[in-house]
Amino acid sequence: MNAPIVRAKDRDTVLQALRAGVVPRTGLHLIQVGRAREVRAMLEDIERMTDGGAAARFVIGDYGSGKTFFLTLVRMIGQEKGLVTAHADLNPDRRLHGAQGQARSLYQELMRNLATRTKPDAAVASVVERFITSAMQDSKQSGAAVETIIHTKLHTLSELTNGYDFAEVIAKYYAAYEQGDEALKGNAVRWLRGEFTTKTDARNALGVRSIVEDEAIYDQLKLFARFTRLAGYKGLLVCCDELVNLLKIPHAGARNSNYEQILRIVNDVLQGSVEGLGFVFGGTPESLMDVRRGLFSYAALETRLRENAFAKARGVDDVSGPVIRLASLSAEDMYVLLTKLRYVQASGNSDRYLLPDEALHAFLSHCNNRIGAVYFQTPRNTIRTFLDLMAVLEVSPTSSWTDLIASLPVDIDLPPKVDDEMAETEVSAGGTSRAANGEIQEHKDDELTSFRL
Numbered sequence: 001m002n003a004p005i006v007r008a009k010d011r012d013t014v015l016q017a018l019r020a021g022v023v024p025r026t027g028l029h030l031i032q033v034g035r036a037r038e039v040r041a042m043l044e045d046i047e048r049m050t051d052g053g054a055a056a057r058f059v060i061g062d063y064g065s066g067k068t069f070f071l072t073l074v075r076m077i078g079q080e081k082g083l084v085t086a087h088a089d090l091n092p093d094r095r096l097h098g099a100q101g102q103a104r105s106l107y108q109e110l111m112r113n114l115a116t117r118t119k120p121d122a123a124v125a126s127v128v129e130r131f132i133t134s135a136m137q138d139s140k141q142s143g144a145a146v147e148t149i150i151h152t153k154l155h156t157l158s159e160l161t162n163g164y165d166f167a168e169v170i171a172k173y174y175a176a177y178e179q180g181d182e183a184l185k186g187n188a189v190r191w192l193r194g195e196f197t198t199k200t201d202a203r204n205a206l207g208v209r210s211i212v213e214d215e216a217i218y219d220q221l222k223l224f225a226r227f228t229r230l231a232g233y234k235g236l237l238v239c240c241d242e243l244v245n246l247l248k249i250p251h252a253g254a255r256n257s258n259y260e261q262i263l264r265i266v267n268d269v270l271q272g273s274v275e276g277l278g279f280v281f282g283g284t285p286e287s288l289m290d291v292r293r294g295l296f297s298y299a300a301l302e303t304r305l306r307e308n309a310f311a312k313a314r315g316v317d318d319v320s321g322p323v324i325r326l327a328s329l330s331a332e333d334m335y336v337l338l339t340k341l342r343y344v345q346a347s348g349n350s351d352r353y354l355l356p357d358e359a360l361h362a363f364l365s366h367c368n369n370r371i372g373a374v375y376f377q378t379p380r381n382t383i384r385t386f387l388d389l390m391a392v393l394e395v396s397p398t399s400s401w402t403d404l405i406a407s408l409p410v411d412i413d414l415p416p417k418v419d420d421e422m423a424e425t426e427v428s429a430g431g432t433s434r435a436a437n438g439e440i441q442e443h444k445d446d447e448l449t450s451f452r453l
């Protein structure tokens with residue numbers, strides 16, 4: 001995508017953000033390299049969402065290939081197009097389905113990371129207040145009471161799960177807004193974030209009879225997506241990274257239950273059952289293609305997510321399907337990326353470059369000698385090392401870049417091994433499991449009573 005170059009105002013902030021893996025808005029379009037087709041495909045999805053449609057994508061790439069950065073870029077583009085975005089990393093305590101609060105924990109994290117173009121985080125209250133402001137403007141024009149306008153606008157939500165209580169919570173927020181009751185406003189936001197754990201607490205605080213529970217987080221996201229459109233936004237874009245953590249769930253039934261939630265999302269998108277809602281999942285090839293524990297272990301998902309056989313036979317990367325495979329950068333792409341990082345570090349002033357062009361060539365040659373072609377195919381460690389190099393030169397300008405490059409350690413970014421991270425147990429549908437030592441053990445299935453094969 002040919003985006004305009006936006007110069008960073010504070011190069012120290014930019015450099016620190018780059019080192020931390022969090023790139024500010026000012027540098028995103030500048031640094032993105034080698035992903036033109038993938039970005040165009042996501043732009044088409046975002047345009048479809050702004051028109052009231054839906055989208056579901058799986059961004060697949062090796063460790064260190066730039067998945068997280070790509071998802072960050074997609075979120076920023078979505079915000080520029082008027083979408084509300086939410087993001088979270090999947091992990092054992094945050095997943096799409098669970099019986100002990102894991103799914104609600106994921107929803108809470110998504111709501112904590114809710115963002116708009118003008119509110120980069122914790123934007124739940126901002127979205128609600130924009131809706132209320134719109135209702136107040138309509139009230140002035142029509143002469144109707146604001147409460148009436150609010151309930152009229154939210155009437156369409158009543159057909160969705162928790163829709164009636166959702167409308168009541170928004171009305172309570174408006175009442176608190178008018179009365180200056182910060183405690184009531186806080187309780188309304190807590191409910192919207194899914195932070196009430198019991199229905200009794202929610203009823204005492206807000207007079208509603210439901211809360212966000214594990215089995216209803218997808219329904220709640222659909223509800224919130226429609227609300228964002230009523231508030232004047234274009235929809236809701238949800239980004240879930242680290243899909244590989246679903247593969248690491250040792251309980252086969254719990255894993256399949258999570259995959260069934262993903263299947264439900266994909267089906268709703270393909271069938272046009274939702275509006276203004278998009279999902280982007282980031283994962284490794286193993287999380288997708290492992291036929292024993294990955295998404296392809298669930299037959300219904302495998303048929304929907306498998307590659308285009310015609311494109312694969314001809315060596316063509318097809319980005320029209322739900323799966324986007326991040327193409328490896330070339331050595332030339334890596335060189336361009338380093339020039340862009342150097343540009344951002346110098347705040348766009350070429351007179352302040354810390355490294356000449358020949359230093360970039362020397363650095364890439366050093367990386368190639370150390371770890372081979374991996375330095376540009378999965379460039380995370382290469383980029384981190386390059387930023388460390390510039391940081392040293394910035395605090396010590398008299399240092400020789402030739403000496404520094406010669407002594408730079410560059411490591412291969414290896415993925416963690418699943419079997420080393422957990423005591424694996426494969427659970428059968430009959431309620432027994434086989435431990436790592438081969439012994440058959442009884443297993444009490446607390447999380448799933450049945451699942452589809």
